[in-house]
Amino acid sequence: MKKILITGGAGYIGSHAVKLFLEKGYEVVVFDNLSRGFREPLNILKKSGKLDFVRGDLRNRSAVEKVFQKHKIDGVLHFAALCLVNESMENPGMYFENNVCGSLNLLEAMKKYGVEKIIFSSTCATYGETKYLPVDEKHPQIPVNPYGESKLLVEKMLPWYEAFGINHVILRYFNICGAATSGIIGDSKKPSQLLMQNAVRGAMGIEPFAFTCAKVKTSDGTPIRDYIDVEDLVEAHLAAWEYLEKGGKSNVFNLGNGKGYSVKEIVSEVEKAFGVKMQKKQSEARKGEYAKIYADPQKAMRTLKWKPKKSLAQSVESLRKWYEKFPQGY
């Protein structure tokens, strides 16, 4: 069976990809420095297939090369990155060094060891201010923070490696929510940066949830975003992998639902599921806060034959199960 290297596989999204690829019978090698990820999901997932874990840092080229020396890797899912917008504004250098130099080391090692497929986790933050909606892949990319810029720089590096036979799929995610349906793994960030996670924790009484968000020009006055469940998201990675396996050429896809939900709608969904009412407070719009962003995911649906399946209610339910098992994270 094919062997896949998953960088950042100890993190939130990466660990869900590890789970799916193991379930599909792939051998998986996780490379992660555990700066933001956890050993526990890998210990849990070890039972479901052939999984190796290498603790290492992408900024260390020889550590990256060692993985390719030791394992005959068929392809790479590249999730490892720092991904906090505010942190990137305070420390841009750390973001460029980690996300850009780390990815460069990975690409150079792939080139050296003849590994020809990479799926790269990018973000809607590469688009910056929306010029039109829904956002398709041709939308101008003018990031407004170093995090988005660091991802765009990697997007720009990838095509230059096609000359060495390395084909890529760039997946630009919108907002992620949910956990594994069974709740065995999930998002362990404390507090999470993600709205639905925090709202569920609030509804379960694990942590107070302060519904404070910017007042913007939408029908209910709260920002509209595109939410995609983490299991649907990793299914798209499998579809992208199969696309490359079948000889598909380098490509880029948005991954979203194609539907915007307001912050208020997400919180109401959580309130409905738990039968609670949460405190709501709104503040003035922060500078640079967009009122609305949502994806046009048609290209991914058409080309990868992929479609998000989980409803908001199912994502909330998966989070309930995850936080019942791990109220404080791993």
Ligand SMILES: NC(=O)c1ccc[n+]([C@@H]2O[C@H](COP(=O)([O-])OP(=O)(O)OC[C@H]3O[C@@H](n4cnc5c(N)ncnc54)[C@H](O)[C@@H]3O)[C@@H](O)[C@H]2O)c1
């Ligand atoms: N979570 C989201 O809402 C979201 C949205 C769009 C894009 N993304 C992208 O998806 C990917 C995964 O995000 P996530 O939410 O799972 O984040 P996460 O922080 O949970 O996972 C990232 C993992 O990468 C590891 N890592 C970071 N730098 C590393 C390095 N130099 N060497 C080795 N390992 C390193 C961390 O330890 C962590 O386990 C990221 O590339 C992120 O930019 C996430």
